[in-house]
Amino acid sequence: MPPAFFSGSKILIDVGFLSFLEDRLKLVDKKMMSRSAGYHHDLTAALEHLRESGGKRIRPIITLLIGSILGAADEKLISLSASIELLHTATLVHDDLIDGALLRRGNPTLNSHWTPAATVLTGDFIFAQAALLAAEIESTEAMSLFAETLSIIVNGEISQLFGRNKFSSKEDYYHRIFEKTGSLFALSAKAAALISPADRKYIKPAEEYGKEIGKAFQIVDDVLDFTGDQDRVGKPIGNDLRQGVPTLPAIYYGEKFPEDEVLGKILDGSASDSAVEELIKRINQSGVIQLAMDDARESSEKAINTLAGFPDGRDREALEKLATFIVDRDL
Template sequence: MSTLALSTAKEVFDLLRDDLRAIERELGRDAVSDVAAITEIADYLREGGGKRIRPSLLLLAAKAQGYEGQGMVKLGAVVEMVHTATLVHDDIIDAADTRRGRPSANTTWGNAKCVLAGDWLYMQAFHIALEERNFRILDLLISLTQQMVEGELLQMETLGRAICETEYFDLIYRKTACLFQVSMRLGSILAGATDEIEDQLGEYGRSLGMAFQIVDDVLDLTASEDMLGKPVASDLREGKATLSVIHSLENGTEADRGAIEKVLLDQSFDRVDHAEILEILNRNGSVEYAMAAAFRCAEAARQGLAALPDNEFKRALLWVPDFVVARDK
């Protein structure tokens, strides 16, 4: 494989298969509590699957720089546990009924138990990370958690109103891209990278995470419920203005703006239906505008890899942005 261009998801995940399996086993061991509800909720969430893109990034960052130790398995489990904890809390905040095509955990166990299970997962992630005995790792994880909580609070303050692109990009950095960034930084720290290389790979993660969330937001508006595994246009129905919507608010007609603002304010499609919003977005070229921004972020991500030695792990990292912008769910 080292002599071939990595071009498919299967090749990349084959490259990481053993380590990802080790991370799954680590998650199974780490998410066990004396309190049955915590173990049940954690098992349910793990069985829901997911792309495991964040631990994969950590593995690729470490391996691309020659690291071969077990720390990357432990920290891969840590970033996945942090991600899972955020999903539990997000579903409670958004009153979501489904996640990845299954009932969300809060519909089965209730909000109170899921809040506490999410808290437990956060603390367990820190407990596992502590085993590395590295203050830089703990500092990154603490700052990450603060950023993500601040992002969620900031988003709650914007619900039901139009926001500008600057606000939007700040939100998606805090909610999504900072965890991609930290995943790349953690892999670099394990590999003993210089501060400069760590910063460059962190920028790769940040740009990739921005592209990932922009595409996620576009799919929320345009994909089918079967594809998404959850109701379509959930963001708009919750009063969240994402990039395509912001573009039409700023570039559409007065009638376009009025229709979108009704949905944001109502947090429902009772007065304006989803099809009408899609027509507005398509007529104004707003979906294409958002996807162009995602492609720019993907290209910026690739630029952050210039200093890495050429190997199959670097080639996998070069391919990941294509996967992120081309996905359909």
């Protein structure tokens, strides 16, 4: 059984080296709902639903740990964490709509009465709640960073939307996963350093830690899309590829076996289902998974190295272990 930490449905941290964060993570969770009282019940219910179903809380963990090392006030770190987690949630809500529209799978509703219109508005409402919490921190620098990160994420989504079904280079891929994932991890770490009373020399390495751990996290996510247990991952293996989005294993495979025409056929939509299944097997057996995992491990090590100048202690140790844990996870 995987640790509850990565079960995708609990915020509880069962991995031992993070358990000391449990109380603060509960406060983050509470904070996410704190400003939504008094609005339409469907909006607050949707927000509650999303909070409950809510993810690994890995970004808040990074914010809390970096901020804690650098002496930032718990109250501000909790607002910042909640704000970033809501920003992440809002982009996911709109993402669902975008993927749904693109794949014509019908309305990707969170519950049966959610139309696309309600989904757009719920996402907007969550953006507003995220901005409200960001304003609580009283740092216009953090606020600005917050808005820039949203621009980067949206820019990445637009680029991906218009660039689907094109073969990507490794460089394209890394750029894309920075926009999609790394930017928000970088925000989680950098903003925590920004709002701390510590020397500003920590801001840049904090940002680098976030970028690298975000990169490792997304590579592993993309690897698990090929190697994971379909029942546990909750979607068919090779899902990205089926949707015309080549991730790192497929890119490495394309470079190693340029004569295999199935990859091109998948991207232009002319491959049969069975041909796709066969290609996924070939990708799994070709050694490219290992190449991708080597990249993830490299980023994880880089992340750990950026912490070299940070004060020693439990928090820094947890950030180091987190970087390793993220690569070794199987879900």
